[in-house]
Amino acid sequence: MTADILLHPGTGQGGGQDHWSPGDQVLWRYRGNATDRVHICRPVTVVRDDAELLAVWMAPGTECVRPVLADGTPIHQEPLETRYLKPRTTSVDRWWGSGVLKLARPGEPWSVWLFWERGWVFKNWYVNLEEPLLRWPGGVDSEDHFLDIHVGPDRAWHWRDEDEFEQAQAAGLMPAATAERVREAGRRAVGVIRDWGHPFDEGWQHWRPNPAWPVPALPVDWDRPAR
Numbered sequence: 070m071t072a073d074i075l076l077h078p079g080t081g082q083g084g085g086q087d088h089w090s091p092g093d094q095v096l097w098r099y100r101g102n103a104t105d106r107v108h109i110c111r112p113v114t115v116v117r118d119d120a121e122l123l124a125v126w127m128a129p130g131t132e133c134v135r136p137v138l139a140d141g142t143p144i145h146q147e148p149l150e151t152r153y154l155k156p157r158t159t160s161v162d163r164w165w166g167s168g169v170l171k172l173a174r175p176g177e178p179w180s181v182w183l184f185w186e187r188g189w190v191f192k193n194w195y196v197n198l199e200e201p202l203l204r205w206p207g208g209v210d211s212e213d214h215f216l217d218i219h220v221g222p223d224r225a226w227h228w229r230d231e232d233e234f235e236q237a238q239a240a241g242l243m244p245a246a247t248a249e250r251v252r253e254a255g256r257r258a259v260g261v262i263r264d265w266g267h268p269f270d271e272g273w274q275h276w277r278p279n280p281a282w283p284v285p286a287l288p289v290d291w292d293r294p295a296r
């Protein structure tokens with residue numbers, strides 16, 4: 070059970086930071102914007118965790134928590150104009166389709182997700198702008214910043230969800246100062262893409278999960294406080 074995962078004691082190098090081992094199961098979570106309640110929870114398997122990078126795998130069929138409108142309507146079926154104004158709750162669903170590899174460099178205000186088509190045909194990278202991950206014994210927490218960047222296999226990139234980013238500000242979910250920080254982070258991420266820096270240059274599109282890894286379960290206390 071995720072709740073029983075023990076952190077490995079630091080080695081004394083790298084500032085005594087604790088790291089998970091490949092195969093450990095942790096929770097990758099997002100708090101709701103302008104709330105401190107968790108509204109996205111994805112049980113994942115640790116691929117790599119060190120001072121440079123946290124890499125995790127979300128396997129097909131993983132039971133995940135996602136936000137829905139209070140009447141059960143999926144968020145993306147609600148028109149953008151009212152999407153951020155209606156009360157929400159959470160719903161548990163399985164992640165269908167191919168798995169997702171998530172890469173986060175410590176302290177960076179984005180994570181990079183890799184998507185494949187069936188048969189491991191690499192589809193795209195996806196830069197999710199977000200608060201730098203906060204580590205806690207059961208996983209990592211963040212807050213999504215709405216704006217994203219799509220990067221194709223040919224390295225061509227474009228902004229994604231600029232409309233959601235604008236609408237979230239209009240709905241009072243993101244103060245202007247935060248929005249400016251997010252835009253600045255986005256510009257830095259674009260610089261990394263243009264320079265083809267980490268993690269894009271590391272060949273992760275050729276990575277494959279260990280077939281012996283079980284699909285992690287969603288714990289009943291998935292929304293427990295990080296601290």
Ligand SMILES: [Mg+2]
Pocket residue numbers: 197198213214215216217
């Ligand atoms: Mg996003």
